[in-house]
Amino acid sequence: xxxxxxxxxxxxxxxxxxxxKDVCKIATELLGKYLISKIGxxxxxxxxxxxxxYAGIHDKASHAYAGRxxxxxxxxxxxxxxxxxxxxxxxxxxxxxxxNEVGIPDAILIRAIYPVFGNEIIMxxxxxxxxxxxxxxxxxxxxxxxxxxxxxxxxxxxxxSEIYIGKNDQLIPESxxxxxxxxxxxxxxxxxxxxxxxxxxHNDLKKLDLSSH
DNA sequence: CATAGGATCGCCT
DNA sequence: GGCGATCCTATGT
Numbered sequence: 001x002x003x004x005x006x007x008x009x010x011x012x013x014x015x016x017x018x019x020x021k022d023v024c025k026i027a028t029e030l031l032g033k034y035l036i037s038k039i040g041x042x043x044x045x046x047x048x049x050x051x052x053x054y055a056g057i058h059d060k061a062s063h064a065y066a067g068r069x070x071x072x073x074x075x076x077x078x079x080x081x082x083x084x085x086x087x088x089x090x091x092x093x094x095x096x097x098x099x100n101e102v103g104i105p106d107a108i109l110i111r112a113i114y115p116v117f118g119n120e121i122i123m124x125x126x127x128x129x130x131x132x133x134x135x136x137x138x139x140x141x142x143x144x145x146x147x148x149x150x151x152x153x154x155x156x157x158x159x160x161s162e163i164y165i166g167k168n169d170q171l172i173p174e175s176x177x178x179x180x181x182x183x184x185x186x187x188x189x190x191x192x193x194x195x196x197x198x199x200x201x202h203n204d205l206k207k208l209d210l211s212s213h
Numbered sequence: 214c215a216t217a218g219g220a221t222c223g224c225c226t
Numbered sequence: 227g228g229c230g231a232t233c234c235t236a237t238g239t
Contacts, residue, residue: 052220061220063235072235090233092221109220128223141221184220214239225228 011166012159018080018099023106026099027053028198031177034166035113037147044118044147046137047168047210050111050199052182054096056104061188061196064105075155076105083163085144085154092141093150097158097165111183112138114202115146116210122146134202176204 013033020026028051036045054062063073063086075084076098084096084107100106115122115137125146126136137146144150149163158165179195186192 054220063220068236070236086220087232087234089219089221089231091231094220096220111220139222182220187219216238217236219233219235222231224230 009159013165013167015079015081018097018158019101020080021100021104023053023055023099023108024196024198027051027108027196028177030097030108030110030165031198031200032168032170032172034116034164034168035110035143035147036164036166037149037162038164039148039153039162042118042121042148044115044121045166046113046115046117047205048110048112048165049114049202049205050138050197052109052111052198053196054107054109055196056100056106059188059194060191061182061185061194062105062107064107073105076107077103078155079157081158083153083156083158085149085151087151088141093144094140095144095147095149095153095163109140110143111140111197112199113143113146114205121148138202170208170210172200172205172208176200 030048030051033048034045035048057067064076075082079102080099082098084098085093088094095110096107098107122136137143153162178199180197181193182197
Protein backbone atom coordinates (compact mmCIF):
# COMPACT_ATOMS: atom_id res chain seq x y z
CA UNK A 1 0.00 0.00 0.00
CA UNK A 2 1.15 3.50 -0.72
CA UNK A 3 -0.29 6.94 -0.92
CA UNK A 4 -2.13 6.20 -4.14
CA UNK A 5 -4.92 4.96 -1.91
CA UNK A 6 -5.50 8.56 -0.93
CA UNK A 7 -6.19 9.52 -4.54
CA UNK A 8 -8.34 6.51 -5.47
CA UNK A 9 -11.70 7.00 -3.83
CA UNK A 10 -12.73 3.46 -4.79
CA UNK A 11 -10.36 2.26 -2.09
CA UNK A 12 -11.87 4.41 0.65
CA UNK A 13 -14.83 3.46 2.79
CA UNK A 14 -18.12 4.89 1.54
CA UNK A 15 -20.12 7.14 3.81
CA UNK A 16 -22.71 4.37 4.08
CA UNK A 17 -20.25 2.32 6.15
CA UNK A 18 -20.68 4.55 9.17
CA UNK A 19 -24.28 5.40 8.41
CA UNK A 20 -25.60 2.24 10.08
CA LYS A 21 -27.35 1.69 13.38
CA ASP A 22 -25.33 -1.21 14.83
CA VAL A 23 -22.25 0.49 16.28
CA CYS A 24 -20.78 -2.84 17.46
CA LYS A 25 -21.03 -4.26 13.95
CA ILE A 26 -19.24 -1.21 12.59
CA ALA A 27 -16.57 -1.48 15.28
CA THR A 28 -16.02 -5.14 14.39
CA GLU A 29 -15.88 -4.47 10.67
CA LEU A 30 -13.32 -1.71 11.17
CA LEU A 31 -10.82 -4.37 12.23
CA GLY A 32 -8.54 -4.99 9.24
CA LYS A 33 -9.34 -1.67 7.55
CA TYR A 34 -6.62 0.86 6.79
CA LEU A 35 -6.33 4.00 8.90
CA ILE A 36 -4.18 6.63 7.21
CA SER A 37 -3.17 10.11 8.25
CA LYS A 38 -1.71 12.77 6.00
CA ILE A 39 -0.76 15.51 8.40
CA GLY A 40 2.00 18.02 7.87
CA UNK A 41 2.47 16.35 4.47
CA UNK A 42 3.59 13.19 6.27
CA UNK A 43 1.71 10.02 5.40
CA UNK A 44 1.38 7.21 7.93
CA UNK A 45 -0.87 4.20 7.64
CA UNK A 46 -1.71 0.91 9.26
CA UNK A 47 -4.28 -1.79 9.81
CA UNK A 48 -6.86 -1.23 12.54
CA UNK A 49 -6.49 -3.96 15.17
CA UNK A 50 -8.52 -2.73 18.14
CA UNK A 51 -11.73 -0.74 18.51
CA UNK A 52 -14.40 0.05 21.08
CA UNK A 53 -18.06 0.86 20.45
CA TYR A 54 -19.82 3.65 22.32
CA ALA A 55 -23.55 3.35 21.91
CA GLY A 56 -24.95 6.84 22.14
CA ILE A 57 -27.40 8.13 24.68
CA HIS A 58 -28.22 4.77 26.29
CA ASP A 59 -24.58 3.87 27.05
CA LYS A 60 -23.35 5.05 30.45
CA ALA A 61 -19.75 4.89 29.20
CA SER A 62 -20.48 7.34 26.38
CA HIS A 63 -19.79 11.05 26.62
CA ALA A 64 -23.25 11.48 25.11
CA TYR A 65 -25.04 9.40 27.71
CA ALA A 66 -28.55 10.63 28.46
CA GLY A 67 -28.37 12.93 25.47
CA ARG A 68 -25.71 15.17 26.93
CA UNK A 69 -24.86 17.96 24.50
CA UNK A 70 -21.91 20.17 25.31
CA UNK A 71 -19.30 22.02 23.31
CA UNK A 72 -17.16 18.89 23.47
CA UNK A 73 -19.80 16.28 22.60
CA UNK A 74 -21.51 18.29 19.88
CA UNK A 75 -19.49 16.65 17.11
CA UNK A 76 -20.83 13.25 18.22
CA UNK A 77 -24.24 14.35 16.94
CA UNK A 78 -22.90 15.26 13.51
CA UNK A 79 -22.88 13.22 10.32
CA UNK A 80 -21.54 9.64 10.21
CA UNK A 81 -17.86 9.71 9.33
CA UNK A 82 -17.16 12.80 11.41
CA UNK A 83 -13.95 12.61 13.44
CA UNK A 84 -14.25 13.10 17.21
CA UNK A 85 -10.94 13.78 18.97
CA UNK A 86 -10.90 14.72 22.63
CA UNK A 87 -8.24 15.14 25.28
CA UNK A 88 -8.05 12.43 27.92
CA UNK A 89 -6.33 12.86 31.30
CA UNK A 90 -5.02 16.19 30.11
CA UNK A 91 -2.40 14.45 27.99
CA UNK A 92 -3.74 12.06 25.40
CA UNK A 93 -5.74 12.75 22.25
CA UNK A 94 -8.22 9.94 21.59
CA UNK A 95 -9.53 9.29 18.07
CA UNK A 96 -13.15 8.31 17.40
CA UNK A 97 -15.31 8.12 14.29
CA UNK A 98 -18.98 9.07 14.60
CA UNK A 99 -21.57 6.63 13.27
CA ASN A 100 -25.34 6.22 12.86
CA GLU A 101 -27.47 9.07 11.52
CA VAL A 102 -27.24 12.77 12.24
CA GLY A 103 -28.47 13.44 15.77
CA ILE A 104 -27.64 9.95 17.11
CA PRO A 105 -24.25 10.21 18.86
CA ASP A 106 -22.73 6.74 18.34
CA ALA A 107 -18.94 6.57 18.02
CA ILE A 108 -16.10 4.09 17.61
CA LEU A 109 -12.80 4.58 19.47
CA ILE A 110 -9.67 3.48 17.61
CA ARG A 111 -7.40 1.80 20.17
CA ALA A 112 -4.65 0.20 18.07
CA ILE A 113 -3.31 -0.20 14.55
CA TYR A 114 -0.58 -2.33 13.03
CA PRO A 115 1.71 0.07 11.14
CA VAL A 116 2.18 -0.71 7.44
CA PHE A 117 4.07 2.28 6.16
CA GLY A 118 5.46 5.55 7.40
CA ASN A 119 7.43 3.75 10.09
CA GLU A 120 10.26 6.28 10.11
CA ILE A 121 7.77 9.05 10.73
CA ILE A 122 6.18 7.04 13.52
CA MET A 123 9.52 6.59 15.20
CA UNK A 124 10.19 10.32 15.14
CA UNK A 125 6.84 10.87 16.82
CA UNK A 126 7.19 8.03 19.32
CA UNK A 127 10.36 8.74 21.25
CA UNK A 128 9.98 6.00 23.82
CA UNK A 129 12.79 3.47 23.53
CA UNK A 130 12.17 -0.22 23.04
CA UNK A 131 9.08 0.13 20.89
CA UNK A 132 8.72 -1.99 17.77
CA UNK A 133 6.31 -2.56 14.91
CA UNK A 134 3.88 -4.40 17.14
CA UNK A 135 3.84 -1.88 19.97
CA UNK A 136 4.35 1.56 18.41
CA UNK A 137 0.65 2.11 17.71
CA UNK A 138 -1.03 0.16 20.53
CA UNK A 139 -3.19 2.13 22.93
CA UNK A 140 -5.49 4.97 21.87
CA UNK A 141 -3.10 7.71 22.98
CA UNK A 142 -0.25 6.04 21.14
CA UNK A 143 -2.27 5.71 17.93
CA UNK A 144 -2.87 9.44 17.74
CA UNK A 145 0.70 10.26 18.65
CA UNK A 146 2.03 7.99 15.90
CA UNK A 147 -0.41 9.39 13.35
CA UNK A 148 0.11 13.02 14.34
CA UNK A 149 -3.55 13.43 15.30
CA UNK A 150 -4.75 15.86 17.96
CA UNK A 151 -7.75 18.11 18.48
CA UNK A 152 -6.86 20.03 15.33
CA UNK A 153 -8.62 17.19 13.52
CA UNK A 154 -11.71 17.28 15.74
CA UNK A 155 -14.83 17.70 13.61
CA UNK A 156 -13.32 16.96 10.20
CA UNK A 157 -14.89 14.36 7.90
CA UNK A 158 -12.92 11.22 7.13
CA UNK A 159 -11.72 10.74 3.56
CA UNK A 160 -11.77 14.44 2.78
CA SER A 161 -8.49 15.59 4.36
CA GLU A 162 -5.88 14.48 6.86
CA ILE A 163 -7.60 11.27 8.03
CA TYR A 164 -8.62 8.43 5.72
CA ILE A 165 -10.05 4.95 6.22
CA GLY A 166 -9.51 2.47 3.39
CA LYS A 167 -10.92 -0.89 2.45
CA ASN A 168 -8.80 -4.02 2.67
CA ASP A 169 -9.20 -7.04 0.43
CA GLN A 170 -7.55 -9.07 3.16
CA LEU A 171 -10.37 -9.61 5.65
CA ILE A 172 -9.77 -10.61 9.25
CA PRO A 173 -11.09 -14.14 9.85
CA GLU A 174 -13.85 -14.16 12.43
CA SER A 175 -11.90 -16.68 14.48
CA UNK A 176 -9.16 -14.07 15.01
CA UNK A 177 -11.50 -11.49 16.48
CA UNK A 178 -11.62 -11.29 20.26
CA UNK A 179 -14.12 -9.48 22.41
CA UNK A 180 -14.02 -8.02 25.89
CA UNK A 181 -15.18 -5.24 28.10
CA UNK A 182 -14.01 -1.72 27.40
CA UNK A 183 -10.95 -0.27 29.08
CA UNK A 184 -11.17 2.45 31.68
CA UNK A 185 -14.94 2.71 31.95
CA UNK A 186 -15.47 1.20 35.40
CA UNK A 187 -17.58 4.22 36.31
CA UNK A 188 -20.23 3.13 33.78
CA UNK A 189 -22.02 0.80 36.22
CA UNK A 190 -23.79 -2.07 34.42
CA UNK A 191 -22.57 -0.83 31.03
CA UNK A 192 -18.94 -1.24 32.12
CA UNK A 193 -19.28 -4.98 31.52
CA UNK A 194 -20.67 -4.78 27.99
CA UNK A 195 -18.52 -6.69 25.45
CA UNK A 196 -17.99 -3.66 23.24
CA UNK A 197 -14.23 -3.97 22.77
CA UNK A 198 -12.98 -5.79 19.67
CA UNK A 199 -9.41 -6.70 18.87
CA UNK A 200 -7.11 -9.00 16.94
CA UNK A 201 -3.68 -10.00 18.25
CA HIS A 202 -0.83 -8.67 16.14
CA ASN A 203 0.69 -12.15 16.15
CA ASP A 204 -2.51 -13.50 14.56
CA LEU A 205 -2.51 -10.62 12.08
CA LYS A 206 0.96 -11.59 10.90
CA LYS A 207 -0.34 -15.02 9.91
CA LEU A 208 -2.34 -13.34 7.17
CA ASP A 209 -0.93 -12.47 3.77
CA LEU A 210 -0.49 -8.74 4.09
CA SER A 211 1.41 -8.39 0.82
CA SER A 212 -1.65 -8.76 -1.39
CA HIS A 213 -2.21 -5.05 -1.92
C1' DC B 214 -15.45 31.22 40.01
C1' DA B 215 -13.97 26.63 42.07
C1' DT B 216 -13.49 22.02 41.93
C1' DA B 217 -13.24 16.98 40.94
C1' DG B 218 -12.14 13.60 37.92
C1' DG B 219 -11.14 11.38 33.40
C1' DA B 220 -12.68 6.22 26.93
C1' DT B 221 -4.16 6.84 29.36
C1' DC B 222 0.72 6.22 29.47
C1' DG B 223 5.17 5.31 31.10
C1' DC B 224 8.24 5.15 34.83
C1' DC B 225 9.18 3.32 39.22
C1' DT B 226 9.62 -0.31 42.65
C1' DG C 227 1.25 -3.42 40.61
C1' DG C 228 1.36 1.62 41.96
C1' DC C 229 1.22 6.27 40.86
C1' DG C 230 2.26 10.92 38.95
C1' DA C 231 1.72 13.74 34.94
C1' DT C 232 -1.36 17.44 33.22
C1' DC C 233 -5.35 20.17 31.68
C1' DC C 234 -9.72 20.20 29.87
C1' DT C 235 -14.55 19.38 30.73
C1' DA C 236 -18.58 19.36 33.22
C1' DT C 237 -20.92 20.64 37.02
C1' DG C 238 -22.15 23.30 40.98
C1' DT C 239 -22.24 27.76 43.65
